[in-house]
Amino acid sequence: MEVKARAPGKIILSGEHAVVHGSTAVAASIGLCTYVSLQVPPSNENDDRLTLQLKDMALEFSWPIGRIKEALSSLGGPFPSTPTSCSAESFKLILALIEEHNILDAKLSLASGVSAFLWLYTSIRGFKPATVVVTSDLPLGSGLGSSAALCVAFSAALLACSDTVNIDMKQEGWLVFGESELELLNKWAFEGEKIIHGKPSGIDNTVSTYGNMIKFRSGNLTRIKSSMPLKMLITNTKVGRNTKALVSGVSERTLRNPDAMSSVFNAVDSISKELANVIQTPASDDLSITAKEEKLAELMEMNQGLLQCMGVSHASIETVLRTTLKYKLASKLTGAGGGGCVLTLLPTLLSGTIVDKVIAELESCGFQCLIAGIGGNGAEICFSASS
Amino acid sequence: MEVKARAPGKIILSGEHAVVHGSTAVAASIGLCTYVSLQVPPSNENDDRLTLQLKDMALEFSWPIGRIKEALSSLGGPFPSTPTSCSAESFKLILALIEEHNILDAKLSLASGVSAFLWLYTSIRGFKPATVVVTSDLPLGSGLGSSAALCVAFSAALLACSDTVNIDMKQEGWLVFGESELELLNKWAFEGEKIIHGKPSGIDNTVSTYGNMIKFRSGNLTRIKSSMPLKMLITNTKVGRNTKALVSGVSERTLRNPDAMSSVFNAVDSISKELANVIQTPASDDLSITAKEEKLAELMEMNQGLLQCMGVSHASIETVLRTTLKYKLASKLTGAGGGGCVLTLLPTLLSGTIVDKVIAELESCGFQCLIAGIGGNGAEICFSASS
Structure with missing residues (x-):
């Protein structure tokens, strides 16, 4: 058996x-x-x-x-x-x-x-x-x-x-x-x-x-x-990272800048709640799939900025961001940061040719690219x- | 005359x-x-x-x-x-x-x-x-x-x-x-x-x-x-930008994401106040010039993350950031963003050799580099x- x-x-x-x-x-x-x-x-x-x-x-x-x-x-x-x-x-x-x-x-x-x-x-x-x-x-x-x-x-x-x-x-x-x-x-x-x-x-x-x-x-x-199909390009920078050190780096920055960081965490909280809303709300005449995707892209870009503000980005992550930005695709690191993986939203109407180009460019930097349905x-x- | x-x-x-x-x-x-x-x-x-x-x-x-x-x-x-x-x-x-x-x-x-x-x-x-x-x-x-x-x-x-x-x-x-x-x-x-x-x-x-x-x-x-000497590398990306469009882009993002953006603006407010504090407080035994510079570098990095969150960065700005990050130097865009100039803090103890290297690398990207005392x-x- x-x-x-x-x-x-x-x-x-x-x-x-x-x-x-x-x-x-x-x-x-x-x-x-x-x-x-x-x-x-x-x-x-x-x-x-x-x-x-x-x-x-x-x-x-x-x-x-x-x-x-x-x-x-x-x-x-x-x-x-x-x-x-x-x-x-x-x-x-x-x-x-x-x-x-x-x-x-x-x-x-x-x-x-x-x-x-x-x-x-x-x-x-x-x-x-x-x-x-x-x-x-x-x-x-x-x-x-x-x-x-x-x-x-x-x-x-x-x-x-x-x-x-x-x-x-x-x-x-x-x-x-x-x-x-x-x-x-x-x-x-x-x-x-x-x-x-x-x-x-x-x-x-x-x-x-x-x-x-x-x-x-x-x-x-x-x-x-989720009430929408969602596809992401997951780029593995292959840069190993020390999650514990990254987490305590954010805590130390928070101790040094309590007011600013508390506002940053509030901003992230609002972003997560809005993201969950967008994902749960079914598409309708008033809210097309494309509009939902644009909203998600904006929230991802905002979250990435806040992660950079926390100091957990990395040169390899920035390379991915810069590459996908050229194709007007929104990206954010996922997980601990300091390397690891980067998410890039692949909108429903994005042509396969563009996806192939982005992947080719990222792989030429030595990164591993995976495409995955989400949720x-x-x-x-x-x-x-x-x- | x-x-x-x-x-x-x-x-x-x-x-x-x-x-x-x-x-x-x-x-x-x-x-x-x-x-x-x-x-x-x-x-x-x-x-x-x-x-x-x-x-x-x-x-x-x-x-x-x-x-x-x-x-x-x-x-x-x-x-x-x-x-x-x-x-x-x-x-x-x-x-x-x-x-x-x-x-x-x-x-x-x-x-x-x-x-x-x-x-x-x-x-x-x-x-x-x-x-x-x-x-x-x-x-x-x-x-x-x-x-x-x-x-x-x-x-x-x-x-x-x-x-x-x-x-x-x-x-x-x-x-x-x-x-x-x-x-x-x-x-x-x-x-x-x-x-x-x-x-x-x-x-x-x-x-x-x-x-x-x-x-x-x-x-x-x-x-x-200012109660401290302050020197910056100013990198002119030479990318022209539409200040009005950038300003209204931030306003539109604020309308779409009022809670998150209001927290982001609060974070920037805290950062500016702290930055002014650091610059006005004279160095002492408890607060060396180097410690003040590190604090400024952190505040600049945080502010840049928040500007990225507002959506006013640009591929050319990211290139400058990535380049200076390699040398562990903190940078942020200055002004409207979307191109324009990027500031990089040059700490007092930074060697001229490093500065020359950074400038050579930035100039090879087609950027113009200026060094200026601040304040x-x-x-x-x-x-x-x-x-």
């Missing part, structure tokens, strides 16, 4: 950084996913191993189930319906298993992903053999929520083949969980995210689980539904009897 | 555009001047003409005094101590005089400068012969206040050789007017500015007259005194018995 799961990445449409200081932010899912295939060997077969293949990195981790049981038996499981946090002691036991594979220091971030996998797997499915294969459209560590998509896809595949979740396995094509299953999925994915990120906001896994968009402020998340589906699963 | 006058240009240090919406702005004089030399022929000479030489443009305008008297006798004069506005009828009479010189349409803006000259000359000095020679460090129409500097320098030279102003003509070197003469000078220059600009704010001529810096908000000007003297005059 094979269960496939896919879970989308996310972008921040508006409000990054300012959200830390009380402003509203808006995040959305993107049509770029992480895919997990969970293959369960026939019970008569003698393949008693748990194998994790990270296809994009050509890496494989494999353990005899007996070895996992020996190392992690104290954790118990499976408890698919009871999302629990990985304690420091459990994490140590898991790390010992991973260290047997001699991951290089340079790939320590990978170790945390594999840890999250082992925690989710044993917690949800217990000590059963399987081969789990991961592929992804999402560049790693560039602020597009690749780790959350990974945790959501792992959890979705694992829950799909547990008894907790009620799904008609004979249905064909990609299926969506019911509302209560989505809630459970989101909680498990959040536990995985905690292993990878320490203190995640919960936004990435929520967007990846439910899809579409969410508005969030001071820890309160509201799911909102699409969240986690989905798919069954096939044999693989 | 020869009277020389010089009057500085200006930059907006912070608050452009936002000042239209009620925020505080700060303007400062720059160490780049317009020079006027007024040469009065010995009374026994038969040179009965008024001649205006614009050296930088290799242009000369010359009229027999009789012709001027005939055309403008209805205006009367001289009234050096009574600054008066040029009425629409007077303007028509003056234009007729200028049209005799067949100025091309492309140089219509020049015509308004020559009109201002004729108005100031006949109003302050009446119908006497002279040769007036103009040269300038200031690029025209790039937002550095070249027209105000011209009007101030004209008025200063004219007032200096009128009986209204009391100056010891035997003193050597550049002299400054007394407080009441400066007030008179500023009023006359403002009348000239009105001929050139229609509805000038009065900021440019005030800065050019008094020098140093002024803080202004809702039409109230406050002169402030220096205003209008000054100088006498020489014969020339």
Whole structure:
């Protein structure tokens, strides 16, 4: 039996950084996913191993189930319906298993992903053999929520083949969980995210689980539904950045300039609220799709100016802005800034020739360009009897 | 007899555009001047003409005094101590005089400068012969206040050789007017500015007259005194811009996004006030020059982000920003934006080698680079018995 799961990445449409200081932010899912295939060997077969293949990195981790049981038996499981946090002691036991594979220091971030996998797997499915294969459209560590998509896809595949979740396995094509299953999925994915990120906001896994968009402020998340098709060019500058340093840079600037920065955060709050409004309001005779797109473009340009005011832009981001500005396209950084990814709104009526030209110019700067629909589906699963 | 006058240009240090919406702005004089030399022929000479030489443009305008008297006798004069506005009828009479010189349409803006000259000359000095020679460090129409500097320098030279102003003509070197003469000078220059600009704010001529810096908000000007040496690289992108369209673009954006933009203007107001504070506070053990410069750099960067948020930046401005950012130098556009000039703070301890590199790189983009001290003297005059 094979269960496939896919879970989308996310972008921040508006409000990054300012959200830390009380402003509203808006995040959305993107049509770029992480895919997990969970293959369960026939019970008569003698393949008693748990194998994790990270296809994009050509890496494989494999353990005899007996070895996992020996190392992690104290954790118990499976408890698919009871999302629990990985304690420091459990994490140590898991790390010992991973260290047997001699991951290089340079790939320590990978170790945390594999840890999250082992925690989710044993917690949800217990000590059963399987081969789990991961592929992804999402560049790693560039602020597009690749780790959350990974945790959501792992959890979705694992829950799909547990008894907790009620799904008609004979249905064909990609299926969506019911509302209560989505809630459970989101909680498990959040536990995985905690292993990878320490203190995640919960936004990435929520967007990846439910899809579409969410508005969030001071820890309160509201799911909102887009009423317009929205397509973005996502340019990955490939410039690595230190999110923590960028966040504390904004805080320090706020301490030095409390009045100015508080006005800046208020401006961002207004922009996020207006952006959510525009996205939710259906197009009409009074408000064409084009008018809505122009409004979004203006809000993105304004938000970008405010992010520059916070000091989180970067020469690579400015290069993208300048390039897209030449084609009269609006752009803003997304996420932490200081490199990472830049969003460019692609209006419905924009010709493909222009898009090709922009992409060619950006790629000639060494950037990676991805085109994605915004606000699409969240986690989905798919069954096939044999693989 | 020869009277020389010089009057500085200006930059907006912070608050452009936002000042239209009620925020505080700060303007400062720059160490780049317009020079006027007024040469009065010995009374026994038969040179009965008024001649205006614009050296930088290799242009000369010359009229027999009789012709001027005939055309403008209805205006009367001289009234050096009574600054008066040029009425629409007077303007028509003056234009007729200028049209005799067949100025091309492309140089219509020049015509308004020559009109201002004729108005100031006949109003302050009446119908006497002279040769007036103009040269300038200031690029025209790039937002550095070249027209105000011209009007101030004209008025200063004219007032200096009128009986209204009391100056010891035997003193050597550049002299400054007394407080009441400066007030008179500023009023006359403002009348000239009105001929050139229609509805000038009065900021440019005030800065050019008094020098140093002024803080202004809702039409109230406050002169402030800088307590630190300040040097800027002024990069003229040479991109012409439509100030009126830029100003109304900001107003339209404000109508579409009242909440966000009102916060943006509040942020600019805080920045201008803080900038004025930093500039006025003397350096001390607790606040070194370097710390003050860092603070100014941060405020400039923030202001630039907010200007981008208002939508008045331009690809050429972004190119300057990106270039100076590479050298960790803070920049902001100055004036209307959409091209025009960009300021880059040159810290006291910055090496000349770096400055040379930045300038070379900017000039290779086709920009013009000027280095200027900020907040220096205003209008000054100088006498020489014969020339």
